[in-house]
Amino acid sequence: MKEKIEQYLKEIDELTASTKDELEAFRLKFISRKGVMNDLFNSFKEVPNEQKKEFGAKLNVLKEKAQSKFQELIEVVNTASSKEEAGSIDVTLPSFTNTGSLHPLTKTKNRIIQIFERQGFSVAEGPEIEDDFHNFTALNFPENHPAREMQDTYFITKNPDTLLRTHTSNVQIRLMEHGQPPFRSIMPGRVYRNEAISARAHCFFNQVEGLYVDKEVSFKDLKQTLYHFAKEMFGKDTQVRFRPSFFPFTEPSAEIDISCFICKGDGCKICKHTGWVEIGGSGMVDPNVLEACGIDSKEYSGFAFGMGIERITMLKYQIDDIRLFSENDMRFLSQF
The missing domain is CATH 1.20.1270 (Substrate Binding Domain Of Dnak; Chain:A; Domain 2)
Structure with missing residues (x-):
């Protein structure tokens, strides 16, 4: 040993x-x-x-x-x-840095915010988990009214009065509840609806809504605001038209269409050969909504509008499947 x-x-x-x-x-x-x-x-x-x-x-x-x-x-x-x-490192080789880029939805949202901020709009935010009053009742949706079925809702089962917001209009209500006119704000954010997922629809997506409340606000103010937005977003030659529609929280109400910036009105698959594409909805704030927020509808008036950020992005970049925005496929995202 x-x-x-x-x-x-x-x-x-x-x-x-x-x-x-x-x-x-x-x-x-x-x-x-x-x-x-x-x-x-x-x-x-x-x-x-x-x-x-x-x-x-x-x-x-x-x-x-x-x-x-x-x-x-x-x-x-x-x-x-x-x-x-x-x-083993060849210091003579050229350097390469992959810096990445912003998500296309982020780019579109930032551009929308920039356009409206230049018109004097501020940015307001609110909760994504909301109660029935702020999401429906205060927006002139009567209880058990068929209008509520326009938006299939995710309710929190333990509390049927609590839900995932179906639009960012809840932020408008909270803004008017806790302040005094004038209001001039936009509300970007994610919303949720119980819809089947397809190339054209998703159960969650992003909206941006706008609200302007003051004395003597008219439909003309709404039209001029959206005319300016459309031309800044899609090009100076863009035309805008308003089609009569129905929303519980605005009266009168109108869908917003723009002339197709791809075919210049001649007709293509983007505009379904009509020469027009829809980008959102709008209207004058219903007096019942103002009163529900404690605002005298005889003294004040206002307009509101809303549009989907995915919809705008798909039009701008000619994307034909909304699911691409949330699948994290680098082959898609690297294009932006």
Whole structure:
């Protein structure tokens, strides 16, 4: 046993390692629980008692020397690996940095906000989990009225009065509830509707709505505001038309169409060969909505409008599947 210890001490002194494989081989032989040290300590119990002190001291020296050598070899191997990696880099190659880009919906939303801010609109935000009053009742949706079925709603089952907002109009109500006219704000944000997911519809999407309430606000103000937006967003030659429609919270109400900026009105698949594409809805705020928020409808009037950010983005970039916006496919997102 004494000869083995001397042999191992000499071997450790002479051993070197320049690679990770050689370092691992040293560890397995001298450091691991299944190495020679374990065998020597198992054989120690067979040493006569009068020799245990001498052999025990030699075993401790061997153990400490093995551990010290192992740490030394680790430094040697790591230094060699660093030099090898540094030497493998060709510093003459041109640099490449993949910086990424904004999501197309973010780009569109930022542009919409910029256009309306230049017209004096501020940006307001509100909760996505809402109560029935702010999402429906205050917006002139009578209880059990068929108008509520226009928007399939996700209700929170533990509290049927709590739901995921179906539009950002709830922010309009909260804004009017806690302030005094005039109001001139837009409300961008995500909304939720219980709809089947397809290329043209999704159960969650983004809207931006606008509200302007003051004395003597007219439909002409609404038209001029949206005329300016359409020309800034889609081009100076864009034409706008209003089609009569129905919304519980506005009266009169109108759908907003713009002339197709792809075919210039000649007809294409984007406009379904009509020369026009719909971008949103609008109208004069119903007096009942103003009164529900504590605003005197005889003194104040206002207009409101809303549009889908996905809809605008799909038109602007000629995207034919709304699902692409939320699938995180880098092949799609890298185009923007």
